[in-house]
Amino acid sequence: xxxxxxxxxxLSVSVGDRVTITCRASQSIASYLNWYQQKPGKAPNLxxxxxxxxxxxxxxRFSGSGSGTDFTLTISSLQPEDFATYYCQQSYSTPYxxxxxxxxxxx
Amino acid sequence: QVQLQExxxxxxxxxxxxxLTCSVSGGSxxxxxxxxxxxxxxxxxxxxxxxxxxxxxxxxxxxxxRVTISVETxxxxxxxxxTSVSAADTAVYYCARLIAVAGRDDWFDPWxxxxxxxxxx
Numbered sequence: 001x002x003x004x005x006x007x008x009x010x011l012s013v014s015v016g017d018r019v020t021i022t023c024r025a026s027q028s029i030a031s032y033l034n035w036y037q038q039k040p041g042k043a044p045n046l047x048x049x050x051x052x053x054x055x056x057x058x059x060x061r062f063s064g065s066g067s068g069t070d071f072t073l074t075i076s077s078l079q080p081e082d083f084a085t086y087y088c089q090q091s092y093s094t095p096y097x098x099x100x101x102x103x104x105x106x107x
Numbered sequence: 108q109v110q111l112q113e114x115x116x117x118x119x120x121x122x123x124x125x126x127l128t129c130s131v132s133g134g135s136x137x138x139x140x141x142x143x144x145x146x147x148x149x150x151x152x153x154x155x156x157x158x159x160x161x162x163x164x165x166x167x168x169x170x171x172x173r174v175t176i177s178v179e180t181x182x183x184x185x186x187x188x189x190t191s192v193s194a195a196d197t198a199v200y201y202c203a204r205l206i207a208v209a210g211r212d213d214w215f216d217p218w219x220x221x222x223x224x225x226x227x228x
Contacts, residue, residue, distance in 0.1 A: 034214040043218035091213035095167040096154040
């Protein structure tokens with residue numbers, strides 16, 4: 001199985017901050033990487049697919065980049081509604097695997 | 108707009124068989140893959156498996172010996188069966204549509220709201 005490792009596991013941030021979350025794959029996954037946002041008690045919601053394509057309705061302050069084994073999710077200016085847990089997911093091969101999540105906390 | 112809704116028992120005893128159904132509304136199941144994903148309380152996400160509308164399946168090897176996913180397109184539903192459950196299977200179970208565009212570009216969207224299944228004696 002391909003292991004996905006996110007860093008950090010949690011991050012204390014303030015509204016307006018620029019936030020970068022990293023996701024590293026245990027082997028090259030080319031550009032087959034997606035990002036999800038999950039709020040407490042809710043299902044995950046697709047944010048970005050294929051590394052950098054924003055899902056319809058996702059604000060442009062979210063962006064993704066990377067290839068091979070190293071990927072990043074960036075939030076350019078954190079808004080109150082962005083406090084959540086973020087997961088990366090690889091689709092290079094089954095079993096599909098997710099990172100362990102990065103929780104954004106209010107500083 | 109496609110919506111998914113899970114249904115099934117919330118409490119089970121060890122060794123029983125978990126059965127969940129996902130109802131799909133607002134769109135056709137044809138030409139899509141349909142998946143189950145679970146999340147133990149306070150933990151991360153684990154992909155269980157998927158089924159194509161034609162019935163082709165792919166399961167996570169870690170669960171393959173205990174999992175069966177089936178589809179009933181005429182009823183716009185697909186189902187999960189997990190045998191011999193234990194406390195380790197306690198989780199929120201989500202159903203989701205798997206978008207498979209081309210090559211290996213696959214992602215989950217949308218997701219159902221999830222249903223908590225607790226295994227306890």
